[in-house]
Structure formats: C-alpha cells, structure tokens
Amino acid sequence: MERKKIAIIGVGLMGGSLALRLHEKKLSSKLIGVEANIENAKAAIELELIDEILPIDKAIETSDVIVLAIPVDAAVALLPNLLNKIDQQIVFDLGSTKSQLTDVVKNHPKRGRYVATHPMWGTEYSGPAAAVASAYQNKAAVICNAGDSDEDALQWVKGMYQKIGMRILEMEAHAHDLHAAYISHISHITSFALANTVLEKEKEEDAIFELASAGFESTVRLAKSNPTMWVPIFLQNKENVLDVLNEHIEQLTKFKIAIQSDRADKINTLIDNANKIKKIIK
Amino acid sequence: MERKKIAIIGVGLMGGSLALRLHEKKLSSKLIGVEANIENAKAAIELELIDEILPIDKAIETSDVIVLAIPVDAAVALLPNLLNKIDQQIVFDLGSTKSQLTDVVKNHPKRGRYVATHPMWGTEYSGPAAAVASAYQNKAAVICNAGDSDEDALQWVKGMYQKIGMRILEMEAHAHDLHAAYISHISHITSFALANTVLEKEKEEDAIFELASAGFESTVRLAKSNPTMWVPIFLQNKENVLDVLNEHIEQLTKFKIAIQSDRADKINTLIDNANKIKKIIK
Numbered sequence: 137m138e139r140k141k142i143a144i145i146g147v148g149l150m151g152g153s154l155a156l157r158l159h160e161k162k163l164s165s166k167l168i169g170v171e172a173n174i175e176n177a178k179a180a181i182e183l184e185l186i187d188e189i190l191p192i193d194k195a196i197e198t199s200d201v202i203v204l205a206i207p208v209d210a211a212v213a214l215l216p217n218l219l220n221k222i223d224q225q226i227v228f229d230l231g232s233t234k235s236q237l238t239d240v241v242k243n244h245p246k247r248g249r250y251v252a253t254h255p256m257w258g259t260e261y262s263g264p265a266a267a268v269a270s271a272y273q274n275k276a277a278v279i280c281n282a283g284d285s286d287e288d289a290l291q292w293v294k295g296m297y298q299k300i301g302m303r304i305l306e307m308e309a310h311a312h313d314l315h316a317a318y319i320s321h322i323s324h325i326t327s328f329a330l331a332n333t334v335l336e337k338e339k340e341e342d343a344i345f346e347l348a349s350a351g352f353e354s355t356v357r358l359a360k361s362n363p364t365m366w367v368p369i370f371l372q373n374k375e376n377v378l379d380v381l382n383e384h385i386e387q388l389t390k391f392k393i394a395i396q397s398d399r400a401d402k403i404n405t406l407i408d409n410a411n412k413i414k415k416i417i418k
Numbered sequence: 419m420e421r422k423k424i425a426i427i428g429v430g431l432m433g434g435s436l437a438l439r440l441h442e443k444k445l446s447s448k449l450i451g452v453e454a455n456i457e458n459a460k461a462a463i464e465l466e467l468i469d470e471i472l473p474i475d476k477a478i479e480t481s482d483v484i485v486l487a488i489p490v491d492a493a494v495a496l497l498p499n500l501l502n503k504i505d506q507q508i509v510f511d512l513g514s515t516k517s518q519l520t521d522v523v524k525n526h527p528k529r530g531r532y533v534a535t536h537p538m539w540g541t542e543y544s545g546p547a548a549a550v551a552s553a554y555q556n557k558a559a560v561i562c563n564a565g566d567s568d569e570d571a572l573q574w575v576k577g578m579y580q581k582i583g584m585r586i587l588e589m590e591a592h593a594h595d596l597h598a599a600y601i602s603h604i605s606h607i608t609s610f611a612l613a614n615t616v617l618e619k620e621k622e623e624d625a626i627f628e629l630a631s632a633g634f635e636s637t638v639r640l641a642k643s644n645p646t647m648w649v650p651i652f653l654q655n656k657e658n659v660l661d662v663l664n665e666h667i668e669q670l671t672k673f674k675i676a677i678q679s680d681r682a683d684k685i686n687t688l689i690d691n692a693n694k695i696k697k698i699i700k
Contacts, residue, residue, distance in 0.1 A: 256631040276628050305628055318620040319629045323612065323637040329669040330608050331692035336669070337662050338600040344698050346558050346587055347601045349538040353699055354636045355605040360696045363689035367682050374677055380619050381674050385667055387611040387618070392663050395656055400649050407645035410613035414642045416626050417635055 137295055139165035143199035145192065145214070147171045147180040149259060150230050151205030152267030155185045157300040160269060170195045180264040196221050201292070204229035209368035212236050219246040226289040228253050232316060232365075233372040234280040234309035248286035251293040254278045254312060255302060256320070260360040273301035280309040317376035322384060324358050324366055325377070331359035419577050421447035425481035427474065427496070429453045429462040431541060432512050433487030434549030437467045439582040442551060452477045462546040478503050483574070486511035491650035494518050501528040508571040510535050514598060514647075515654040516562040516591040530568035533575040536560040536594060537584060538602070542642040555583035562591040599658035604666060606640050606648055607659070613641035 142158060144151040147169040158164045169186035171177040177189045196202060202218065204211050208231040218227060219241055228251040231237060238252050255277040259266065277297040282290055294304050307315070334356070338344050370377050387406075394402035424440060426433040429451040440446045451468035453459035459471045478484060484500065486493050490513040500509060501523055510533040513519060520534050537559040541548065559579040564572055576586050589597070616638070620626050652659050669688075676684035 256629055258631065258633060260633075275631060278629070303628075315620065315622075315625045315629055318616055319626060319634050320631060322615060323634045325670065325673050326608055326612050327637055328689055328692040329666060329673060330605065331695040332669045332672075332688065333604060333662060333666040334600055335691065335694055337665050338597065340597075341698055343597045344601060344695075346585075347538055347560070347597055348699055349540065349557060349602060351540060351542075351640050352601050352605045354639050355609055356695055356699065357636050358633050359692040361689070361693075363686045363693070366689060367685045370673075370677050370685060371680060371682060374680070378674065378677055380615060381670065381677070383619055384611060384615040385670050385674070387614045388607065388663065388667050388670070390614075391607050391611060391652075392660065392667070395652050395660055395663070398653060398656070400653060403649045403652060404645045406614065407610055407643070407648060409617065410610040410641040411643075411645070412617055413613040413638055416623050417630055417638065 137163060137292075137299065139163060140200040140292075141166045141168065141198060142201045142203065143168040143170060143190070143195040144186065144203045144205055145170040145195070146204070146206035146210075147176060147185055147264050148205065149262045149264075149266045151203060152180060152183070152185045152264040153269075153271035154203060154205065154230070154300075156267055156269040157272055158296070161299045163296055163299060168195045168199060176264050183264055183267065185264055185267055193221065196225070199225055201226045201228075204231070207365050207368050208233050208237065208372050212240050212372075215241055215250070216244060219244050219250060222246060222249060225249060226251065226292055228289075228293050230255055232320065232369045234278075234312045236372050238281050238284070238309040242284075247284055249289055251282075251285045251289050252280040252309060253293060253297070254280070254316070255297065257302075260357050262362040262365065272297075275302055276305050277302040278305045278307050278312055280307055280312050282306050313373050314376050317373050317380050321369060321373060321377050322380045324361060325370070325381060326384065327356055327358035328361075331356050419445060419574075419581060421445060422482040422574075423448040423450065423480060424483045424485065425450040425452060425472070425477040426468065426485045426487055427452040427477070428486070428488035429458060429467055429546050430487065431544045431546075431548040433485060434462060434465070434467045434546040435551075435553035436485060436487065436512070436582075438549055438551040439554055440578070443581045445578055445581060450477045450481060458546050465546055465549065467546055467549055475503065478507070481507055483508045483510075486513070489647050489650050490515050490519065490654055494522050494654075497523055497532070498526060501526050501532060504528060504531055507531060508533065508574055510571075510575050512537055514602065514651045516560075516594045518654050520563050520566070520591040524566075529566055531571055533564075533567045533571050534562040534591060535575060535579070536562070536598070537579065539584075542640050544644040544647065554579075557584055558587050559584040560587045560589055560594055562589055562594050564588050595655050596658050599655050599662050603651060603655060603659050604662045606643060607652070607663060608666065609638055609640035610643075613638050
C-alpha cells in the first residue's frame with residue numbers, strides 16, 4: 137500500500153496506538169496529531185507517536201486520511217463539520233457506537249468519504265502514555281454500512297486494518313450496536329459495578345490489596361476505564377445497554393434466589409450453563 | 419526445610435499444582451496422591467504430578483503431611499474422620515471457605531494437627547491436566563485460627579507457603595469468609611451471570627466468537643470455573659455471599675437508573691468511584 141499523510145484527531149490510547157501501528161507497518165509518510173489537551177499533545181510528541189501537532193483545519197488540509205479517535209459524543213459533534221471541510225480525503229473513526237454517528241452524516245454530500253469502523257481493541261488505560269505498539273492485532277475490525285462509503289475509501293481502510301493484523305467484519309450500524317452492547321458494553325458496566333460493590337462492602341482497603349487474586353483482578357480490570365470515553369457510549373447505546381443490563385440483573389437474581397433457598401441443583405445448573413462460554417471463547 | 423512424605427487428597431488443579439511446587443522447591447521426599455476419580459488418578463501419574471496413588475488409609479499411614487485439596491463440602495465431611503485416623507501427621511486444606519471447616523473440628527482431640535489455610539490462587543480450569551508449576555507465587559496464603567494449631571504444624575505450613583513464594587496472612591475464620599465473599603466469591607458470581615447474560619441475549623454464537631475483545635474475555639474468564647468446586651463455596655458462605663450479591667445488584671441498578679434518565683453526571687460519578695480500584699490494585 138502507498139504511504140499516506142495521516143492526521144489523527146485525538147492522540148490518546150486508541151489514536152496513539154494506531155499511530156504506532158501505522159508507522160510500524162509503513163502505512164504513513166507523515167503522522168499529524170490534533171489534540172485539544174496540551175499535556176497530551178506534548179506527550180504525544182515526546183513519545184514520538186506522531187511527527188507534529190497541528191490545528192485541526194491545517195491538519196485536514198495537509199492530510200490524505202483523517203482518523204477520528206475521540207469520545208463518541210465529540211465524534212458525533214465533529215464529523216459533519218469535518219466532512220464539510222474535506223475534499224477527497226478519507227475519514228474514518230474508531231468509536232464503540234455506530235448508529236448515531238452514521239445517522240448524523242447519512243445525507244451529507246461527502247458521506248462517501250467516511251468509513252464507519254470499530255476496531256475491537258482497547259485496554260483499561262487512557263492517554264498517549266498508554267499507547268502500545270502491539271495494539272489491534274488478532275482482533276476484529278467492524279466496518280458499518282460499508283455500502284455508504286466510496287469504494288476507494290472503503291478499500292484503503294480495509295487494507296489498512298488487515299495490514300495491522302485485524303480481521304474485517306461488515307455489519308449494519310444498528311446490528312453492531314446491539315452486538316457491542318451484549319459483548320463489550322455490558323462487560324464494562326459489570327466491572328464498574330463490581331468495583332463499586334467491593335469498595336462499598338470492603339472497608340479495609342488493605343484486605344482488597346492483600347487478598348486480591350488473579351480472578352478478582354481480571355473481573356475488575358475494566359473498572360479502571362475512563363469515564364470520558366464510556367459515559368457517551370452508554371448513553372448513545374442506551375436502549376441496547378439497558379436491555380442487556382436488565383437481563384444481567386435478572387441472571388444475578390437467579391443466583392441470589394438459588395443460594396437463598398439452598399438449591400445446590402439450581403446453582404449447579406446456572407454454572408453449567410455459564411460454562412458453555414468455554415466452547416465459544418478459547 | 420527437611421523433606422517430608424506428603425499425601426495430597428484430590429489431585430486436581432489445586433492439589434496437582436501444589437504437588438508440582440512442593441517437588442520443585444525440594445519440600446517432598448515422596449508425593450502420594452489420593453484420588454477417587456480413576457481418570458484423574460491415571461492422569462496425575464502420567465503427568466508425573468505424584469509418585470503414586472494410594473487408598474486413603476494407606477496414604478495417611480505412610481505420610482508426614484496430608485493436604486486436603488477437595489471441594490469444601492467434601493472437606494467438611496472428611497476432615498473429622500481424617501483427624502480420627504492420624505497420629506502426629508500435619509493436616510492442612512486449601513479451601514475457599516473456612517468457618518464450617520474449623521467449626522466441625524473445633525473440639526476434636528487432634529485439632530492441633532490441623533492448619534486451616536486458603537492460598538489465594540486458582541485458575542478457571544480444573545483437573546490434573548490444568549496443574550501448573552508456576553502456581554501460587556506472589557499471592558497471599560491465609561491461615562485461619564492459627565492459635566488452634568500446634569506450633570510445629572503451624573510453622574511447617576507457614577514455611578512451606580513462604581518457600582513456594584506466598585506471603586502469609588493470619589485471620590479468624592469468620593473474617594476470612596467475609597473478605598473472601600467480597601473479593602473472590604462475588605467475582606465468580608458476576609462472571610457466571612455475565613456469561614449467562616450474553617448467552618441468553620446473543621443468539622448468534624459466531625458474533626460472540628468474532629467480536630470478543632480482551633475486555634470481554636477477561637470479565638467472563640471465571641465463568642469457565644467448575645460447579646463441583648463453586649456450588650459448595652457459595653452455600654457454605656451463604657450469608658456473606660448474599661450480602662455482597664445484594665450490594666452488587668444495587669450497584670448495577672444505580673447504573674440502570676442513571677442511564678435510563680440520561681444522567682451523564684451520575685454515570686460519570688459512578689465510574690469515577692469505580693476508578694478508585696486503580697489505587698488499590700496495581
């Protein structure tokens with residue numbers, strides 16, 4: 137693939153990690169960062185994630201490809217204006233919700249230049265210092281409403297994701313948001329709520345520190361995730377998130393009732409059913 | 419430390435992994451397995467976890483130290499009989515609940531030979547094939563009601579845990595069961611319930627397989643755990659488990675209400691609070 141000048145709007149965990157991968161795979165001739173947070177902008181330069189920081193208009197003008205790597209509420213606000221300003225550049229985003237973003241530019245004259253994507257990768261950390269060169273590999277990159285994108289833009293984005301080690305899945309935006317609620321968003325709510333539960337019940341912080349096993353650390357890991365990223369995801373995907381959250385509360389209530397009534401057989405059945413996840417994950 | 423003849427009752431994940439560590443650290447002159455499941459007994463020999471399999475009475479007679487590495491309901495049933503049969507051997511167990519087990523032998527004439535322990539290590543797998551030589555390291559080993567154990571038995575067990583890389587914590591059994599419910603048992607229920615939620619909502623198993631990210635895998639990992647081990651833990655620790663489970667359902671309900679009413683500020687506060695776990699874990 138021909139190297140391109142790539143502007144990344146938001147040089148945090150997601151954007152910064154992508155910058156490292158784009159460079160590593162020789163996909164960029166220049167990496168430009170757009171970053172509102174001055175500390176993060178400085179760090180992104182110092183960590184050599186990008187070549188330079190530019191104001192957004194200058195960055196758009198200078199680039200062949202523009203990546204939106206900002207929280208999903210900021211992306212919904214910015215994308216239409218961004219499409220107003222571009223010529224033939226390719227624009228794609230990395231957000232965890234896709235319906236509102238695709239809706240807001242549905243009838244935009246430059247809609248074709250935009251590719252709606254969600255690479256299923258992340259960590260519980262945030263900011264440019266959390267960027268890792270091993271990011272994105274061996275995970276799925278979902279492309280939504282691919283038919284609304286121009287063929288050249290779509291092909292470049294697909295080729296880029298494949299080159300950084302991802303497998304491509306195509307899906308309609310509303311189907312994506314449903315699956316994302318079931319598989320990704322609920323895990324985060326569970327983990328945040330688990331952390332709050334333990335912090336509420338376990339008044340001895342030393343006990344948490346001393347007794348925490350690998351099991352606890354693994355279920356509570358996502359609770360370190362950043363509210364700036366996650367609050368707008370839950371709100372944009374409200375209906376699906378509430379639907380799966382209700383089911384989750386119901387499933388916990390089944391455990392509660394079975395334990396309350398000393399029904400070993402029922403607890404056993406619940407765990408047996410949960411064990412089916414083994415066949416699907418690893 | 420002088421090498422000892424050690425019998426391990428139950429050569430699965432926990433007992434098998436301990437066998438590997440005892441050998442590695444030159445703590446055993448002989449490793450004897452007692453295993454009711456014939457397949458597991460055969461596997462434990464083939465995997466060279468132990469030197470030989472013996473019937474329980476023969477194993478007790480031949481050993482200096484006896485380890486109980488069976489589910490907590492089986493341990494409560496077996497421990498009094500085991501203490502009836504021993505002379506000066508040291509007995510300890512690895513179970514995740516400690517109140518019922520210490521209660522059941524409280525007034526036993528051989529109580530002093532028994533050390534109640536809970537090494538805070540495990541994986542979501544089970545059986546001898548899941549045993550790993552890297553087990554138990556850098557985690558806490560809790561010793562309960564240490565004052566009820568004979569000094570020589572207590573010192574040997576402590577020395578052994580330190581030698582295999584664990585730090586020792588002493589605690590009363592009821593305090594242990596409370597902390598274990600908060601920090602370990604609730605994580606398992608959360609993970610089982612999350613797996614059941616996703617399996618219930620996501621009818622397309624392919625979607626789970628394709629879209630699963632590291633975040634989902636980490637929160638759902640414990641859902642692969644074995645019901646034979648976990649059902650009796652939840653029932654033996656019923657009051658504490660229900661207490662923390664009620665809190666967990668309440669915490670999830672807070673997310674539900676905040677999302678339902680589009681309260682970004684409230685969701686933000688909930689996540690900010692959950693983020694405090696960062697200061698405690700790593």
